[in-house]
Amino acid sequence: EAGVTQSPRYAVLQEGQAVSFWCDPISGHDTLYWYQQPRDQGPQLLVYFRDEAVIDNSQLPSDRFSAVRPKGTNSTLKIQSAKQGDTATYLCASSLDWGGYEQYFGPGTRLTVL
Amino acid sequence: GDSVTQTEGPVTVSESESLIINCTYSATSIAYPNLFWYVRYPGEGLQLLLKVITAGQKGSSRGFEATYNKETTSFHLQKASVQESDSAVYYCALGDYNQGKLIFGQGTKLSIKP
Numbered sequence: 001e002a003g004v005t006q007s008p009r010y011a012v013l014q015e016g017q018a019v020s021f022w023c024d025p026i027s028g029h030d031t032l033y034w035y036q037q038p039r040d041q042g043p044q045l046l047v048y049f050r051d052e053a054v055i056d057n058s059q060l061p062s063d064r065f066s067a068v069r070p071k072g073t074n075s076t077l078k079i080q081s082a083k084q085g086d087t088a089t090y091l092c093a094s095s096l097d098w099g100g101y102e103q104y105f106g107p108g109t110r111l112t113v114l
Numbered sequence: 115g116d117s118v119t120q121t122e123g124p125v126t127v128s129e130s131e132s133l134i135i136n137c138t139y140s141a142t143s144i145a146y147p148n149l150f151w152y153v154r155y156p157g158e159g160l161q162l163l164l165k166v167i168t169a170g171q172k173g174s175s176r177g178f179e180a181t182y183n184k185e186t187t188s189f190h191l192q193k194a195s196v197q198e199s200d201s202a203v204y205y206c207a208l209g210d211y212n213q214g215k216l217i218f219g220q221g222t223k224l225s226i227k228p
Contacts, residue, residue: 003159004159033214033215040220040221041220041221042118042205042207042218042220043205043216043218045215045217048214048215050214055213055214056214056215091160093160101214102162102165103216104161105152105159105161106159108159
């Protein structure tokens with residue numbers, strides 16, 4: 001069974017540039033999560049979906065960040081105008097359902113904003 | 115608020131010695147807390163080590179154990195005899211059975227001296 005895949009693996013931007021991250025969850029997993037992990041910290045949830053519906057995006061900086069999962073499978077996280085403070089690893093995870101189910105994590109995209 | 119605090123790293127332990135990584139949590143807005151330990155081995159993605167959904171229960175995996183103690187709001191990770199292959203970053207996480215999100219601690223980097 002293929003795991004969670006993410007692309008790109010690395011991105012380097014200047015402040016003000018836009019970037020998109022793509023995630024392909026494990027087949028059959030209806031719940032998908034995006035986390036931001038700054039260096040030397042734990043992952044922090046940004047947004048999560050059940051199928052195509054956003055369940056919680058309260059931690060997503062809505063003025064610059066957006067996330068979609070249009071068909072309830074793959075997902076895209078976009079940063080419109082990156083800031084140095086966005087430098088972090090962005091992790092995608094998926095699970096069969098929520099509520100105690102294991103989350104399976106992708107390898108992450110390491111973003112550096114100069 | 116809801117939060118997780120764990121042993122500040124890095125931690126170095128000699129091979130075959132015992133290990134304890136402390137984890138305490140605050141679950142003020144979570145009706146049914148679940149507790150998890152995730153691990154990131156060098157060069158690999160974040161993966162579940164063990165989980166406990168019910169207070170008072172113990173989880174175990176790969177020689178590691180953790181008991182969900184509701185009275186002390188703790189979920190300490192223990193191993194009787196560590197091996198060099200246990201070198202990794204360990205994350206304690208708090209989940210809500212009624213929701214999907216996880217709240218992670220800051221991570222504890224563990225190095226094993228041969």
